Amino acid sequence: MSEAQLTAVQSWGRVGAPGHRVVTPNGIGQARAVIARSDGWLAHGMGRSYGDVALNAGGTLISTRALDRFVSFDGDSGILEAEAGVTLDEVIRVALPHGWFLPTTPGTKHVSLGGAVANDVHGKNHHRAGTFGCWIHSLELARSDGSLRACRPDANTEMFRATIGGLGMTGLITRVTLQLARVPGGFLDSEDVAFADLEEFFDLAARSDAAGWEHTVAWVDCAGPRAGRGIFSRANWSSDGDRQARLEGFKLRVPLDAPAFLLNRFSVRMFNELYFRVKAARTKRARIHFDASFYPLDGIVDWNRLYGRPGFYQYQCVLPRPVQKEAMVVLLGEIAKSGQASFLAVMKQFGERSSPGLLSFPMPGTHIALDFPNRGSVTEALFERLDAVVASAGGRLYPAKDGRMPARLFRSGYPHWAQVDALRDPHVRSDFWRRVAG
Secondary structure, X not given: OEEEEEEEOOOOOOOOOOEEEEEEOOOHHHHHHHHHHOOOEEEEOOOOOOOOOOOOOOOEEEEOOOOOOEEEEEOOOOEXXXXXXXXXXXXXXXXXXXXXXXOOOOOOOOOEHHHHHHOOOOOOOHHHHOOHHHHEEEEEEEOOOOOEEEEEXXXXXXXXXXXXXXXOOOOEEEEEEEEOEEOOOOEEEEEEEEEOOHHHHHHHHHHHHXXXXXXXXXXEOOOHHHEOEEEEEEEEEOOOOOOOOOOOOOOEEOOOOOOOOOOOHHHHHHHHHXXXXXXXXXXXXXXXXXXXHHOHHHHEEOHHHHHOOOOEEXXXXXEEHHHHHHHHHHHHHHHHHHXXXXXXXXXXXXXXOXXXXXXXXXXXEEEEEEEEEOOOHHHHHHHHHHHHHHHHHOOEEOHHHOOOOOHHHHHHHOOOHHHHHXXXXXXXXXXXXXXXXX
């Protein structure tokens, strides 16, 4: 077991680097011993949360990277049990050759099972599959009082619900039992369609859902006078039966922090114009590997360095269905006026399937995720205006990607937060929870 007294730890957004005591247990037994003697600790997986939800400045971080053992996998039923430090990438490597895949996945496979549960991650197929938490059979949870609790929908139900999407507050997730999804192979049949404005986006999303497309997402231009146009991508699993588990190939690497001036309103507008013109020139149909479909940014090592040394924030929100169109117009309008447009802007529809998690982020409506370079007070002023739009619409922000959400917006967006706080392990701490829950 390794431990450092003072280690600077950054989130994926790289805004700040607070000091932590980082402990890496070599097994569940060691992990339980650590939490039994630690006051003010937090579990930490692969470090892919963008903000401060996985940081505990001045306290202890318990890394789960060595809790990486598979317990069991049934190739007939697709039920897999593994320790919480196992990554989604490792699950795919084991399961895909047998015809199984993750039931839903975020935009990176370098996420631990524990992190996927704690943040109740979602993917392009939310309108079909719901969140990651919808597919959890059971959890094992270690608490500071020495207990090891088995949590299922029918046993320790409230703790089960508080832990899914519970941001690590209920204890250390040690094991996860997950139902995988049957797939014919590792490739998807995809199609890209250009749309001119938000009205066309909503029409495309509705028609794609009705036509049975499982995975849908859109890149949207949020810069300048043409904000709202974009490229709608939809895909279904290919029936060819090719179960190639991994797409081998050259990976780009960002070796240095990019200059802070690189991403500005002019460069973003130029990028968006070029990207839209190239993609819109033709309707693109292709057979693509799951890596290219789900994890394009995993092909660029350390891509977060493109935002420079000050780092970046992601603003990821959902706007509920009754007001989604009107609110999205206002949201994109504020971004376009600010001149701080994001070139990584992703929009999709959330479906009706609800998660068992008390703090799960998705709700029926429209979701958008945008990355902004950290420009200090200028960026914060924009976020305050966007917060007002989200709050007025009755929407919410995603804690896993947040680094500055006001407490009032968290509490209004997540009315069950006090239930989770009541079930919180008394020795668990995080910068995020201190900020929003007090």
